[in-house]
Amino acid sequence: MTARRLPGPERPPIGFTLDGAAMTGLAGDTIAAALLVAGIRRVRITSAGEGRGLWCGMGVCWECLIEVSGEGTMRACVTELREGMVLRLRAGTGPHPA
């Protein structure tokens, strides 16, 4: 199942990349919101090979860590998407940042 947007005010599109693939979100989206609407639920893979994505959705659990070029590891659920962001899925780094 893919997330969908609720009706609301018009917002300008924002371009970003995920592992080199060009994607589009909307101004005001969090990284997580933009990825969910694009059908992407997994943002990292633990050292045990398990996929992780949103859990709490409010910045508490740290399950949604994603690499943001120039900024390091960020929580996708509380980080606002910005034009030109370069995102990479994290792999093999365990449940919390080292």
Ligand code: FES
């Ligand atoms: S989903 Fe829990 S911190 Fe982002």
